[in-house]
Amino acid sequence: MRYDHITELIGNTPLLRLDPAVHGLRNVELYAKLESYNPFGSVKDRVAWGMIRDELDDIVAGGQTLIEASSGNTAKALRILGIRYGIGLRAVTNRIRVTEQRDLLRLFDTDIVELPGLSECPDPTTPNNVYSAIEATMAQQPGAYRHLSQYTNEKNIEAHHHGTGREIHEDLAADGITRVDYLIGGLGTTGSTRGAATYLRKHNPELRTVAVVSERSDFIPGIRSESEMWEVGLFQPDFYDRIVTMDAIRAVDATLSLATGYGVLAGPTSGASYAAALETLGALNDAGDESADPIVAVFIVCDRLEPYLSYIKKRKPELFGRQDRQPAPTAAELATARTLTPDQLAELDRTGRPFIVDTRGAMAYRIGHVPGALNIRDDQLDEMFAGGIPFPRSRPLVFVCPVGELSRRFALRAEQAGFDAASLAGGVVAWRDAGLPLESGG
Template sequence: MLYNHITELIGNTPLLRIDPAVHQLPNVEIYAKLETYNPFGSLKDRVAWGMLQDEIEQIVEKQQTIIEFSSGNTGKALAVLASLYRINYETITNRIKVPEVHDLLRLMGASIEVLPGMSECPDPNDPNDPLTYLEQKIHADPSHYFHTDQYRNVKNYQTHYEHTGREIFEDLGAVDYFFGALGTAGSTRGVSTFLKEQFADLQTVGIVAEKGDFIPGLRNIDEMSEVGIFEKTLYQDILPVDAQDALSGMLTLISQAGVLGGPSSGAVYYAMVQYLKQQCLEWAEPKKVVFIVCDRVEWYLSYIQKRRPELFEQKVPEGSFWKLKATDFQHAPSIAPEHIERFLREEDPLIVDTRGSLAYKIGHLPNSLNIPDDKLADILTFGVPFPHERTILFVCPKGDISKKFAFFLQRKGYKAYSLEGGIIQWRKDHQQLLRSPA
């Protein structure tokens, strides 16, 4: 089959029926929409091209720089497209947690500017948020930039409405359940809107990451409220998944279905099967279920290696931090803002700020030290570097990740706590933040 341009390969991806022997659910037919077949490897190829297609000639003519807030697949696709059209691409991010993504963006010629962020998701109401910074940067030189604006651009979900949803319907007809990962929410909004117009009884279920856990491409439910195109009323249910369960789902897809999806696809598959186990027992007739395989596993080998070292024939330290499940630390000990002054005075704790180094430099609690969460997690996997006799207070942006560290150390016999509400709540209460010297 002959094509004249790489963008002609975007879309029209296969729909694969998953063998019932894999999911073992009665009265259920599960179909995987394999977005890994897009030319740059992910679902976001559609979105990137959808946001650029009608504008690209003008962007080239003006020699504008494409700019976006992205640390993942949208950024990769935009970087390739910018390179194809001999224009520049710049990504603004508050943190790229997967080394392979950073390396790929560099390889593709992208300019990467890393900023501190209060959460993994942009908050347009926060003057210190990376998205606000991006808009200020564009405002200073508007003719220089073309902002694709994936979190608020209606073309994000319209692309999936016009193409992804239509493709599923043309291949399968009416669909009973649709499951999708929630990041920008473009795919689930677009696909479910189209399918529901064809079959009013469609049930749409969104999948999010557990609070305090990290799954590439997924937000937690609090962060979804900050996404401009997210419409909560579209979903009959929204299910949280932790990283370990996401990897279990991913490994099932790889080993039993031959689908080389990444952690986000595994999260959707795992949550979907668990959700349908009870539902399907009540069905008299088979139901058709569709989920999206967002991207490929190869981008995430370092992420997987940290959390499942045994897969790489590496020794797994007993009580590894990376093996914690979200249910373990939901009730971790926290210090409420109204009690913090007394706690600091009486306990004189060692304060460990787990944010990125740039965010720490801009503003941190007095007398705190900075160990970014990914580095601290690696350290704790092999031993605790803190004196056993000291009380420890962990600090993060919202108080979710710090709970995980507090629980882990409490389990080892330490007096460890999390700052409830994190730096965001501390700032709201007008508490003092110190700035590091330049």
């Protein structure tokens, strides 16, 4: 089929019936809505185009730059769409935690602003909230920026109501299926689940909507933890019949199952949703009546697998043939890592010429760090450690992070390799609270 503009390819994504012989659910028809088939590779293509489409003329006429709280798929879609119309993008984020996403945004000359993050900020008076930073930027340059605000913009929901939900209904109706019983999806902005479910409930008021969030201490790209959801303006907890908490390993395992079982190359958010679907619908199997009509369930495949290879490699290195990589240390092992109090590190700095490594992001490091510390971000350190610990053995080695937790892992690994290594107890926060000096810049 011929098209004249890339935006004509947004939406109308496939609905794939998953083979029951693979998923093993009895009396369940399970479908995957393949949003990865959008032209820029994700569910966010709908949202980006939905938010920008009606405002294009005004943005171009005003010579404005887009500014958005995103470091992932929304930023990517807005940037590529913006290029087509000569519109720039400033992406503001607490932290880009997937290397490929950062590289892709840089490839297209995106203006990326990475804030320290609440736990990393050594100065409590320094703005570290993404929305505060956006508001401050817009106030400093009135009229220069257009903030589309995906986390509060109702057009986010509308894009999925008129698009995703309608398409699911129409595709199933073409096969004589007039209702959906379950809709499952990950929670980021909540636009896809709220928009699609609202449409589907018109045809089945008994539709059950299942939301997927990450463990509080874990990270799954594209979705938030339940506590983080309260920061999302569109979030309505009562909208959902169930909220399922998922950990990264289960999400990765389910991601691989999608690829090997059905040929669906999806990202870890989609894996988390698939795992939640199997968990939720499997419980119904245990208690259900197999003589009843089949349960019809749909989960949303948000994006593709390829941008998350570094994420998967960090969590399951054995899948990549790196058996030499050490497994993640247990809590008991971490407790054995040597630590230094701020005063002890200050004394060591005077007498022992330690090699101090600050593992935070660049913005946090520039705002304030232990004097003389070298900044190597934690994800870069992981990659460096994979090939051997690249520091001299002739000097003590001290790792520093925001509150002294992540740095223990690096200290433990260096100790195990025979280095004189330690972690700063309490991190930069403890150093600051002890009244010790911070060095800025870098």
